[in-house]
Amino acid sequence: MTVWNVMYxxxxxxxxxxPFAVGDEVTWRLMVDTTAPEREWRAELTEIEGPVESAGGGPVVCSGGVTVPWTGSGAWPPRLHLRGLLRVEHHGGEWPRTTGVVRGIQVVGQGFLEENLVPGKRTLRPVDRCPKRFEHVGRAAAGAKLRREETGVLVALEVEV
Structure with a gap:
């Protein structure tokens, strides 16, 4: 068994x-976001390395019980090393899904100044069940421009290797 950090x-x-709860089995399409900022996500970034194979009509990498698409261009390399944040993806195409058991859920809160994300202002709040709706109207102190919004959940997903 391997536990992966997955941003939903x-x-x-x-x-x-x-919505899902701790202990539920889930099946999701995952991808690696290689643009996730190192400063904000250092502890949650993951590395996936393995052979590039054809599945679902395109190239994928299977490693540690997860399958993610390779979105590069040109000829497929025989092996690939990806570093980034695993994310659930419902809109990006067709590739094999990953099944696992939810071992932890944290609601991700983020600070914003006007429309810009503020580095270093991320919070994680543990919950037993994922909400279906998130707090999108930022709450700022009177006269303050900094607001907080919930941007999703960080899930500890245990998969069989």
Whole structure:
């Protein structure tokens, strides 16, 4: 068994997902977001390395019980090393899904100044059940421009290797 950190963004869950609880078995399409900022996500970033195979009509990498698409261009390399944040993806295409058991859920809160994300202002709040809706109207102190919004959940997903 391997436990992976998986980000499930608020809009993905609200659009096309179903709430889940700790202990539930879930099946999701996952992808690696290689653009996740190192400063904000250092502890949650993951590395996936393995052979590139054809599945679902495109190249994928299978490693540690998860399958993710390779979105590069050109000829497929024989092996690939990806570093980034695992994310649930409902809209990106067709590739094999990953099944696992939810071992932990944390609601991700983020600070914003006007429309810009503020580095270093992320919070994680443990919950037993994932909400279907998130707090999108930021709450700011009177006269303050900094507001907080819930941007999704960080899930500890245990998968069989």
């Amino acid at each position: 963004e608020d809009w993905q869950l609200e659009c096309c997902g179903d």
